[in-house]
Amino acid sequence: xxxxxxxxxxxxxxxxxxxxxxxxxxxxxxxxxxxxxxxxxxxxxxxxxxxxxxxxxxxxxxxxxxxxxxxxxxxxxxxxxxxxxxxxxxxxxxxxxxxxxxxxxxxxxxxxxxxxxxxxxxxxxxxxxxxxxxxxxxxxxxxxxxxxxxxxxxxxxxxxxxxxxxxxxxxxxxxxxxxxxxxxxxxxxxxxxxxxxxxxxxxxxxxxxxxxxxxxxxxxxxxxxxxxxxxxxxxxxxxxxxxxxxxxxxxxxxxxxxxxxxxxxxxxxxxxxxxxxxxxxxxxxxxxxxxxxxxxxxxxxxxxxxxxxxxxxxxxxxxxxxxxxx
Numbered sequence: 001x002x003x004x005x006x007x008x009x010x011x012x013x014x015x016x017x018x019x020x021x022x023x024x025x026x027x028x029x030x031x032x033x034x035x036x037x038x039x040x041x042x043x044x045x046x047x048x049x050x051x052x053x054x055x056x057x058x059x060x061x062x063x064x065x066x067x068x069x070x071x072x073x074x075x076x077x078x079x080x081x082x083x084x085x086x087x088x089x090x091x092x093x094x095x096x097x098x099x100x101x102x103x104x105x106x107x108x109x110x111x112x113x114x115x116x117x118x119x120x121x122x123x124x125x126x127x128x129x130x131x132x133x134x135x136x137x138x139x140x141x142x143x144x145x146x147x148x149x150x151x152x153x154x155x156x157x158x159x160x161x162x163x164x165x166x167x168x169x170x171x172x173x174x175x176x177x178x179x180x181x182x183x184x185x186x187x188x189x190x191x192x193x194x195x196x197x198x199x200x201x202x203x204x205x206x207x208x209x210x211x212x213x214x215x216x217x218x219x220x221x222x223x224x225x226x227x228x229x230x231x232x233x234x235x236x237x238x239x240x241x242x243x244x245x246x247x248x249x250x251x252x253x254x255x256x257x258x259x260x261x262x263x264x265x266x267x268x269x270x271x272x273x274x275x276x277x278x279x280x281x282x283x284x285x286x287x288x289x290x291x292x293x294x295x296x297x298x299x300x301x302x303x304x305x306x307x308x309x310x311x312x313x314x315x316x317x318x319x320x321x322x323x324x325x326x
Contacts, residue, residue, distance in 0.1 A: 058234020
């Protein structure tokens with residue numbers, strides 16, 4: 001085990017300890033402020049009991065993530081950029097949660113407001129990423145799973161990266177619909193990134209460890225029945241983290257593989273909307289996003305979450321075989 005890998009392990013422990021210290025203090029505070037979860041009337045009936053569960057727990061995820069990351073930022077421009085990008089997307093989520101919970105606007109930010117803010121953060125990320133770009137080993141060289149070579153996207157990289165960042169940011173947000181689902185799936189994806197960062201010699205290695213530790217600590221309070229929800233603050237921060245990390249590792253196609261659950265959740269919503277419009281009212285899924293489809297079919301919440309964890313873990317192994325960790 002070399003020193004670089006040890007930094008990831010140290011970052012895991014710092015973030016984990018920080019989160020299990022923060023959450024017991026933070027959750028009662030959210031209760032006192034009455035920052036409770038709003039539950040959709042048209043969602044699964046079993047979710048009505050979640051009403052009032054404190055939300056905006058993503059602040060605890062971000063706090064422990066930042067605390068751990070601070071130990072590894074000095075002289076590490078890649079790490080600084082990844083942390084700031086995660087915070088940027090997290091801020092968008094915070095504004096959305098604040099609008100819902102404090103301003104009592106149930107839909108939060110408008111879709112246009114959210115997209116514009118995500119576009120600003122994405123473009124800022126790409127601007128500073130290109131400042132660090134090395135022509136001999138460019139971030140534009142995208143690794144192709146299973147084939148062992150990279151594709152130089154050239155000018156196409158810029159629109160691709162923006163769409164990729166915004167798309168995955170929203171896909172992770174859609175995945176956050178069951179207790180422990182988005183946090184557990186993302187902890188597995190971030191663990192894959194630890195090994196990918198180690199293999200690539202990337203400066204984001206300890207930051208991926210900070211993400212894993214923070215999520216593992218948060219899962220203690222977020223697994224069924226959840227004592228706190230991450231809200232959009234956490235979901236958009238995590239979406240920004242996984243998308244930005246994948247681009248920095250030149251592995252966006254690998255994120256589509258190991259993070260297939262995100263893709264499936266987003267695709268289910270798109271298919272549902274298009275099918276509903278095309279058939280004038282019929283539904284392709286019993287309910288979207290995908291996790292609700294299985295709930296309505298009779299699967300328990302814990303069963304759906306467990307199966308999605310298993311699928312993600314197996315796809316991380318496939319990602320290893322596909323060349324994502326070399």
